[in-house]
Amino acid sequence: PVSTGLGEIFQYVVRPKPGYEQKFSQSELRTIQDWIIRKQLLSTEGVADVSSFGGQLKQYEVSVRTDKLRSLGVSISDVYNALQNNNQNTGGAYIEKGPTVLFIRTEGLAKTIEDIQQIVVKRANGIPVLIRDVAEVKFGAATRYGALAYNNDGEVAGAVVMMLKGENSNKVIRNIKE
Incomplete structure (x- = not known):
């Protein structure tokens, strides 16, 4: 340790x-x-x-509108996968160099509500379906x-x-x- x-x-x-x-x-x-x-x-x-x-x-909350999902032929899994694939935070490890410890981590691509709203869920007849088309994105708080x-x-x-x-x-x- x-x-x-x-x-x-x-x-x-x-x-x-x-x-x-x-x-x-x-x-x-x-x-x-x-x-x-x-x-x-x-x-x-x-x-x-x-x-x-x-x-x-603080956390981002994405409230999916099921009526929009149905009308656009999008599943909840499509939304989940789009969010996961376009905003990954990944931890790596750490490097010890003498008395200094460097932590390795990459931060997600989405930095604002607008960034999340612009994520493409899928394409329907060549037209992109965005998160904003099927969900409301807002700030919330973790439990x-x-x-x-x-x-x-x-x-x-x-x-x-x-x-x-x-x-x-x-x-x-x-x-x-x-």
Whole structure:
């Protein structure tokens, strides 16, 4: 393993400054945590992983309209396969180079609701049938199994930073704070 049970060395929360609480949703706080803070911390010397908690995990939801499927001769499997084949997130592995660990991953092609709406499901008489023709695409939130609260001030997003096995915790915490 890259870390041990004693590797949890740093915890933090992501919350708006007082007076700005209404400007950030729980989904936005979690997105900031996962896509900005976490990515920066993973490149910090001595950090093995960053486990995110709290907030609402944003996801795209595709609500298929069965009447449109029937009228266009499209099956639910066609929609599923089109989405899967055109937006794959794949994990690879990691490369250890001295004290640094590089994670290998490819991110899906769809970055916006419009990207998903433009995915071709199939062609009917040479005319493309797009996701937008058979479904509604919108933002949603993944099923939650808990929440993270901070000092009785309400819900926040946050994380636990895991240290690489064999590293000096004081040094890694100093690196994190820089």
